[in-house]
Amino acid sequence: MTTLKESRPAPPAAGKQSPNKPQRRARSSTIIVTGLLLVVALYFLAPVYWVLVASTKSTADLFSTNGFWFAPTFSLWHNISQVLTYDGGIFVRWFANSVIYAGVGALLATYFAAAGGYALAKYEFRGRNLVFGTILAGVLVPGTATALPLFLLFSQLGIANTYASVLIPSLVSPFGIFLCRIYAQSTVDSALIEAARIDGAGELRIFHTIGLKLLTPALVTVFLFQLVGIWNNYFLPLVMLSDVELYPITLGLNNWLSQVDRLPEFYELTTGGVLLSIIPLGIAMVILQRFWRGGLTEGSVK
Known part of the structure; x- marks a missing residue:
């Protein structure tokens, strides 16, 4: 009669890790x-x-x-009603001003950033690296450092305390140009541009029909950065504006907050106004995030 020996697993070889160790480490x-x-x-x-x-x-x-x-x-509905009706509905005016400043400013800044980044990425010209280096230096300059010089300049031009005094500085986005240049270098194929030129398309048509379409994920990023930055901007409107009816939401809410010591009911107006002020940013993020997802899958294969 042969005896069956109990089979036992062989011990792991020296220097080899157990297959469960990487799984536990990853977990x-x-x-x-x-x-x-x-x-x-x-x-x-x-x-x-x-x-x-x-x-x-x-x-x-x-x-x-x-x-x-x-x-x-x-008291939510009562507070919101007070916010929208106080002082003849001044909050609605502030809200509309913020939409103009942030919406128009972010849209134009995104377009200019796309044009500048596309040109720096796809056109060879003398001084291109110098221009790009100057733009990178502009990223390091905080907006608070340029607000006072801009106010003095706009005062001499006679456009201080106007919509233009807040809109014009918002049209420049050094970070947007930097991002669009990097993205254009990696996504816009030069052969595609040459093919469009051979077919007779002009440079502006190539940029608007091919460049902007391929740059969509980067443009959404620049637009959201500009939208949030302009919407939350406080110091520039504080320096530029003296007319209450031109205030954006940030400046108007701070004006209400400064009066809470004298009139405590301004606490309700301030908290209700802050709630209303963050709704557009949340809506913009929800609507535009799908373009980010689309950009992440560009060029993928099955």
Whole structure:
């Protein structure tokens, strides 16, 4: 009778890792990264949640209840009504001004950035690197450093305290030109441009029909950066504008906030106005994010 020996797995060879070790290490890395992302998301979303909760409270409830939970009295609709009707609806005027400043400024700045980045990427001319280096230097200059010189210049030109005094500085985006140049170098094929030239297309037509289409993901990024930057801009309108009816939302809400010591009801107006002011940015992000997803899959193959 032959005896069957119990089969045992061979011990792993020296220097070889167990196949389960990489899996456990990858799982641990995933947990750590997910935890960090949750902390970052909480950091950014907590103020938004606080604004949402605060906008539903009266002034008394705002200071007598938990800041991160709703009060027994739900005053959101009353607060929003007060925001929209106070002082003849001045908030609506501020909101329209912000739409003009941010919408028109971001749209034109994106177009100019696309044109500049496309030209720097696809045209050979003397001094191209010098121009690009100057633009990169412009990225390092903060807007607060140029606000006062611009005010003095616009005052001499007679356009201070006008829509143009806020719009014109918003049309320049050094970061947008930098991003569009890098993206155009990697996505716009020179052979495609040469083929369009052979077919008789002019340079402007090539840029508008081929260049802008291929640059769409970069343009969405530039547009959102400019939209958020102009919408939240405070210092430039503060320096340029003295007429209350030309104020954007940021300046108008700060004007209300400065009066809370004298009139506590301005707390309700300020929190309600802040809630309304963040809605357009959220809508823009939701609508335009699909273009980002489309850009990430460009050039992929099955």
